[in-house]
Amino acid sequence: MNIAITFRHLEPSDAVKQYAHDKVAKLQKFLRQPMHAAVTLGLEKLDHVIEARVSAGSDHWQAREQSPDMYASIDKVIDKLERQIRASKDVEVSKKHGGPKAGEFVAAQAEVETEE
Numbered sequence: 001m002n003i004a005i006t007f008r009h010l011e012p013s014d015a016v017k018q019y020a021h022d023k024v025a026k027l028q029k030f031l032r033q034p035m036h037a038a039v040t041l042g043l044e045k046l047d048h049v050i051e052a053r054v055s056a057g058s059d060h061w062q063a064r065e066q067s068p069d070m071y072a073s074i075d076k077v078i079d080k081l082e083r084q085i086r087a088s089k090d091v092e093v094s095k096k097h098g099g100p101k102a103g104e105f106v107a108a109q110a111e112v113e114t115e116e
Contacts, residue, residue, distance in 0.1 A: 001028055001035050008042035016041065016070055023078045024052065030085045033057040039077075041070065050077045054085075061085060 003024050005017050024037050033056045040051040048070040053062045063080035065073045 001025065001037075003035075003037045003039065006038070006040045008040055010041070010043040016074075019071065020050075020074050023074055024054070027054060027078070027081060027085065030082065030089065031056040041074075048073045050074055052077050052081060054081055059088060061088070 003021055005020055007017075020039050020041065024039060027037070028035050035054060035056045037052065037054045039053075040049075042049045042051070044066070047066045047068055049064070049066045050070075050073040051062070051064045053060070055061075061081050061084040063077045063084070065076040065080065067073045067076065
């Protein structure tokens, strides 16, 4: 697991760095392969901006959040990444078990509606 944390336009803080590192590290439990993450903590006017990019194997996810509170921004970015990872994992599992693929479900649903 490799996590790089970068500060942009603000002074680095050990507390914020550790908080971001701990939150991002928890995403590893959803992944099968080692995770590589790049987190940028920045300041734009009065808002704290968090940009995070996570990759594991050939899968990549990214999220961006902006709010007046740094810790709230970190939490929201982690929530977004977790949602993306879980969604991609659900698609992967449905393909593995012979479920409908991405566009097939919509097409099958449209056919049922036209028959009624």
